[in-house]
Amino acid sequence: MSLSVRLLRSGRTIDDSLRDGHELEERPSEAGRLFVGQAPAVPPTWFDFVSGFATGGLRRLVNQSCAAVLFLEVIPDDKRFAKRTVVLTFGTGHHSLDPDALERSFGLKVVLNAVARSNLRSLDIATLDATTFQKRIQASRDADLQGFGIDVDRDLLRLAAGSPKDNSFARSLAGKDALTLHTKTSPADVIEKCKTALKLHQATDYKVDFGFIDFISPVRQQDLLEQLDSLAFVELQELVKGHASDLHITLPDILSPEESAEVGYFGIGLKSGRKQVYTQIAIEDYVEELRAGQIAEIADMAELRGSHEIRVITDGEGDKKQRRKLYDCFVYELTYKSDTYVLFAGDWFVVDKAFHAAVENDFAKLVAKKPFVASTKTESEREFITELDAHKNLLNLDQVKLSPASAPGANLEPCDFLSTTKQFIHLKDGHSSAPISHLWNQGVVSAESFVRDEKFRIDLRKEVKKRQTRSKKAGFDAILPDGRSKPVPSEFTVVFGIMRDRYKKSGVISIPFFSKVSLRSVADRIQLMGFPVEVHLVEKL
Incomplete structure (x- = not known):
């Protein structure tokens, strides 16, 4: 069967771990404390709609759920650790628990200590930015961590599933806050299962292959x-x-x-x-x-x-x-x-100091001492583009959409501005709701297409000629290779121009830490193609 196991936080009691108005009834139990509940039968929300299509109406259809929550006191075999309360939930029982009473990432820690890196089946990750991206990556069979393609610098691991090294504990495990075990069990041995889970939660074996999760660790004080x-x-x-x-x-x-x-x-x-x-x-x-x-x-x-x-x-x-x-x-x-x-x-979560220092150091190397524009009084990216359009050494390519031969209909933006000094400038208002990571991705895709795709280069040169004629500027097409000639990436620079206010406390102009984290791998990819990369911070006045 499947067991859903949670762990009460230290200091929380069974009575204060249930939500107010939970409607469960406590029943006598030989082990621990048992709460059960039967929800009343109610018609599904779609009943009236569906019955309107039935000649003569429909007989009564109902949904009905049931729930059980079993609290068990578990005394670890290792006397260094105190006894803890483990919670088993069945049906809709987990809805009756107060989430604040439960140990966060209990299931995840158990799985990472129990499952070898080569036996993973599924990972949930979150990439933190102004918009949080979440992904579930599933393998058709047990696979190695490397095959899941996660970025250990920027991805927060939220859930893991796989086959444990000890098959007597479970056939398979999945864990986030709760731990799900697919196992043979009975009331007689469930305490031992819980002891094993608690032991795995306290272990540090995960640090060998999954130590990156400590780059960002939970605050408990x-x-x-x-x-x-x-x-x-x-x-x-x-x-x-x-x-x-x-x-x-x-x-x-x-x-x-x-x-x-x-x-x-x-x-x-x-x-x-x-x-x-x-x-x-x-x-x-x-x-x-x-x-x-x-x-x-x-x-x-x-x-x-x-x-x-x-x-x-x-x-x-x-x-x-x-x-x-x-x-x-x-x-x-x-x-x-x-x-x-x-x-x-x-x-x-607190960010590991060494990791933080490494990220900040890498970012500092990319920040240009003299941005192409030091400041702006405009209030939006659109207004800023209009302002930059007046500069003779910048050609506006905003809203130009190109598609490589290998990706018809891709509608990629080559950049927002092309400079006479061979800069591909990508712009973003760093305080908008859209994530700065969109800017990084635009820079990567544009650079790859420029290097690899002949059609992309031919179309880019055509659009540059049109734009410079329209804006009464000249010479920008001459700095680009013709379509058939491969460019020399080192002659061009990929520039990320970001509009930002100064931080109130420090007075500096910068970007959020996790945007710097996501930039690291992007800058590496672009630099491996041969392009220099620069970040130009433009102060919003």
């Missing part, structure tokens, strides 16, 4: 967590006032495309009455809900964390069974007392 939450709450208040911020929200779990649904925001201080319905979650919509409500009623992040939720809207109302804490959807990065912290999926 309560006083530090409270301080970080306070700083994030101030940032949210700044957003409500209309100021720019890198704080945003994203669902922490990968959803099936078939599960797309309308959602609403619920909690104290938010706009009351009938809820506005949204087709996706976005920080802009949440902030508007706060502005329309009474943000003053929210004392601090702890109160917001306990109250604010995103719920799926069903039949015009929020579905309490399909809800997530809004706090778990926050993504925010900050520097506090010389350390870099990231809030993601309801947890704060």
